[in-house]
Amino acid sequence: MKALVFDGRFHLSEVAQPYRQKGEALIRVRMAGICNTDIEIVRGYMNFRGILGHEFVGEVIGSEGDQLVGRRVVGEINLACGDCDFCRSGLSRHCPNRRVLGIYQKDGVFAEYLTLPLENLHPVSEGLPDEEAVFVEPLAAALEILEQGPPHPSDKVAIIGDGKLGLLVAQVLQSTGAQITLVGKHPQKMQLATRWGLDTCPASKAKSLPPQDVVVECSGSPSGWELALQLIRPQGTLILKSTYHQSFPFNPAPLVIHEIRLVGSRCGPFPAAIRLLEEGKIQVKPLIHRIFSLSQALEAFEYAQQEGVLKVLLRMD
Amino acid sequence: MKALVFDGRFHLSEVAQPYRQKGEALIRVRMAGICNTDIEIVRGYMNFRGILGHEFVGEVIGSEGDQLVGRRVVGEINLACGDCDFCRSGLSRHCPNRRVLGIYQKDGVFAEYLTLPLENLHPVSEGLPDEEAVFVEPLAAALEILEQGPPHPSDKVAIIGDGKLGLLVAQVLQSTGAQITLVGKHPQKMQLATRWGLDTCPASKAKSLPPQDVVVECSGSPSGWELALQLIRPQGTLILKSTYHQSFPFNPAPLVIHEIRLVGSRCGPFPAAIRLLEEGKIQVKPLIHRIFSLSQALEAFEYAQQEGVLKVLLRMD
Numbered sequence: 001m002k003a004l005v006f007d008g009r010f011h012l013s014e015v016a017q018p019y020r021q022k023g024e025a026l027i028r029v030r031m032a033g034i035c036n037t038d039i040e041i042v043r044g045y046m047n048f049r050g051i052l053g054h055e056f057v058g059e060v061i062g063s064e065g066d067q068l069v070g071r072r073v074v075g076e077i078n079l080a081c082g083d084c085d086f087c088r089s090g091l092s093r094h095c096p097n098r099r100v101l102g103i104y105q106k107d108g109v110f111a112e113y114l115t116l117p118l119e120n121l122h123p124v125s126e127g128l129p130d131e132e133a134v135f136v137e138p139l140a141a142a143l144e145i146l147e148q149g150p151p152h153p154s155d156k157v158a159i160i161g162d163g164k165l166g167l168l169v170a171q172v173l174q175s176t177g178a179q180i181t182l183v184g185k186h187p188q189k190m191q192l193a194t195r196w197g198l199d200t201c202p203a204s205k206a207k208s209l210p211p212q213d214v215v216v217e218c219s220g221s222p223s224g225w226e227l228a229l230q231l232i233r234p235q236g237t238l239i240l241k242s243t244y245h246q247s248f249p250f251n252p253a254p255l256v257i258h259e260i261r262l263v264g265s266r267c268g269p270f271p272a273a274i275r276l277l278e279e280g281k282i283q284v285k286p287l288i289h290r291i292f293s294l295s296q297a298l299e300a301f302e303y304a305q306q307e308g309v310l311k312v313l314l315r316m317d
Numbered sequence: 318m319k320a321l322v323f324d325g326r327f328h329l330s331e332v333a334q335p336y337r338q339k340g341e342a343l344i345r346v347r348m349a350g351i352c353n354t355d356i357e358i359v360r361g362y363m364n365f366r367g368i369l370g371h372e373f374v375g376e377v378i379g380s381e382g383d384q385l386v387g388r389r390v391v392g393e394i395n396l397a398c399g400d401c402d403f404c405r406s407g408l409s410r411h412c413p414n415r416r417v418l419g420i421y422q423k424d425g426v427f428a429e430y431l432t433l434p435l436e437n438l439h440p441v442s443e444g445l446p447d448e449e450a451v452f453v454e455p456l457a458a459a460l461e462i463l464e465q466g467p468p469h470p471s472d473k474v475a476i477i478g479d480g481k482l483g484l485l486v487a488q489v490l491q492s493t494g495a496q497i498t499l500v501g502k503h504p505q506k507m508q509l510a511t512r513w514g515l516d517t518c519p520a521s522k523a524k525s526l527p528p529q530d531v532v533v534e535c536s537g538s539p540s541g542w543e544l545a546l547q548l549i550r551p552q553g554t555l556i557l558k559s560t561y562h563q564s565f566p567f568n569p570a571p572l573v574i575h576e577i578r579l580v581g582s583r584c585g586p587f588p589a590a591i592r593l594l595e596e597g598k599i600q601v602k603p604l605i606h607r608i609f610s611l612s613q614a615l616e617a618f619e620y621a622q623q624e625g626v627l628k629v630l631l632r633m634d
Binding site for chain 2: 086091094096144148225233234235240241242243244246247248249250251252253254255256257258259260261262263264265266
């Protein structure tokens with residue numbers, strides 16, 4: 001089958017179709033999304049080697065039992081061992097023995113086929129088009145903020161970063177009734193937020209915002225981190241959604257002095273993300289900038305890294 | 318009056334007795350404690366210039382209204398403006414216009430006299446000796462952890478740092494029923510914890526501890542911070558009690574991936590600290606290593622910085 005492989009070099013290759021292990025389904029990928037994490041991996045993050053990609057919607061074509069065969073599914077990215085203390089206490093997303101789809105020791109979704117354990121799969125309804133279903137994984141990650149403790153309606157909340165993740169987080173947090181400001185650098189992206197009824201502020205003027213009760217860092221840049229520390233009020237909550245490729249100098253003293261609560265936030269609840277998309281509560285189509293075929297995947301990656309580009313999708317047919 | 322002054326140089330001086338402003342009391346200092354923050358300030362922290370020190374017990378000798386005159390008091394260290402949004406919303410400890418006793422724009426307690434606003438003062442009962450009352454401020458700081466959300470009885474909690482603060486935090490957290498391990502480098506200090514019924518672990522062997530639900534960083538060293546990140550379980554809570562003099566390289570990615578909750582923790586509730594000391598629930602006398610007179614203050618500072626030394630007190634008479 002055709003697949004986008006990173007093995008130090010980054011190339012489209014003809015590789016063997018994956019073999020379905022016990023407890024797994026074989027899935028024909030229909031559509032996949034390029035995430036910033038994929039771009040970070042190509043730059044060296046996680047030292048991953050293999051087929052890239054973790055955002056997808058596909059059709060089950062082989063499985064133990066027949067109930068999923070023929071169904072369109074999305075899939076959770078953490079492959080837990082099921083056997084350790086973490087898995088047994090319901091923390092399987094944090095299983096220390098886990099593999100992670102397209103990120104750590106498990107081939108990903110930028111390919112014609114993939115395998116995943118049945119317990120990772122969630123069917124989506126017929127009415128939900130591929131172009132939306134492919135956003136379930138990043139939307140679930142945005143929803144994780146609400147799972148960890150939502151902002152109050154009286155809170156001022158700044159979201160730093162007007163990329164794909166920031167725009168999903170902004171929509172998700174809008175439901176809390178909090179006063180949201182999206183801080184970004186791209187007028188076109190911020191216009192989307194304005195259209196959804198959100199306040200926006202250019203990053204260059206963000207220092208004039210009042211102290212914020214909650215800041216969500218979605219920029220993944222050290223300057224975003226610095227800005228977050230400047231905007232957060234004493235005893236406020238700073239939510240970190242982005243991973244960073246590099247270390248930077250840091251002194252925790254301001255966190256202590258101002259009693260900041262810093263919350264790392266990663267993967268979230270798939271069922272809620274599916275439901276919200278099915279109900280049309282979250283707008284994802286405006287985030288799609290272009291759809292490429294798998295054979296154009298290298299070009300798609302180049303395009304995804306251009307200034308101002310939001311979601312780039314790969315269609316596998 | 319005699320005072321220990323830091324003005325780039327560090328010396329005992331004869332300075333003017335402070336003048337009581339409106340709303341303030343004039344206090345004759347009876348006893349004061351040397352804190353690691355004082356030592357950090359002499360090394361350049363906060364760029365403070367003036368009389369050092371913020372842990373004290375003293376006698377009110379002048380005040381508007383007579384109700385406090387003649388009473389022994391301890392005092393909160395944050396001098397808030399009383400007028401800003403933070404003060405009005407009950408966050409006066411975090412007032413952005415605040416001065417901080419012996420730390421920021423307000424002369425401290427290593428002197429014969431000091432002034433403080435009346436609202437900062439808390440009388441202590443006759444039965445509480447000076448040697449214990451002088452621990453109210455650091456004990457309140459340890460109690461702040463419980464104010465911010467106590468560990469559960471089923472939690473494993475590691476406290477990193479067997480200094481004064483770590484030993485107070487260890488006693489305070491013992492009341493939660495959690496399984497506490499004090500991680501330190503000084504056998505004599507750890508023996509104290511053992512005597513109080515706490516588990517201890519040498520820092521060199523801490524990596525073999527099981528993943529901890531809560532880690533409290535009280536060492537103030539980058540190696541303590543590193544160890545904290547290694548010990549904390551996914552979705553665990555890492556409480557930062559120490560300020561750090563220097564920046565160090567940091568990548569927040571592990572906080573995001575493991576969804577760590579990091580909580581900065583500073584000043585705490587004085588009334589609870591006073592009550593616990595009055596009820597004999599917290600042992601502070603074993604933490605006292607030596608008492609010097611104010612005229613021996615320079616020698617006391619040298620002594621306080623020696624390896625293995627816990628609390629050093631100054632007696633002002």
